[in-house]
Amino acid sequence: MPIIKSAKKQMRHSRRNKLANDKRRSAFREAIKAFRASPTQKLLQNVFSTLDRAVDNQVIHANRAARLKSNLSKLLSK
Numbered sequence: 001m002p003i004i005k006s007a008k009k010q011m012r013h014s015r016r017n018k019l020a021n022d023k024r025r026s027a028f029r030e031a032i033k034a035f036r037a038s039p040t041q042k043l044l045q046n047v048f049s050t051l052d053r054a055v056d057n058q059v060i061h062a063n064r065a066a067r068l069k070s071n072l073s074k075l076l077s078k
Contacts, residue, residue, distance in 0.1 A: 020057075021057070021059050024050075024053065024054050024057055024059045025054065025059055025060070027050050027053075027054075028047070028050040028051050028053075028054050028059075028060075031043070031046050031047045031050045031051075032047055032068070032072070034046075035047050035072060035075075036072075036075070039072075039075055039076045040076075041076065044072060044073070044076050047068075047069075047072060048069060051065040051068060051069060052065070
């Protein structure tokens with residue numbers, strides 16, 4: 001456990017960020033699962049939106065989001 005006051009604050013801060021990041025990460029994973037179960041245009045827009053939010057909040061890398069978008073778009077076109 002941290003002893004220094006600033007280290008305690010940093011631990012609280014990182015815990016808050018981890019919870020927020022986990023929530024965003026699970027949101028886009030759930031959206032992808034829902035889309036793969038029944039691919040529709042509306043669900044694809046939802047996935048794109050959640051992926052873009054994850055990229056904006058630096059939860060995932062932009063290239064990973066682009067790769068996922070591309071693969072999911074191909075799934076819809078099939």
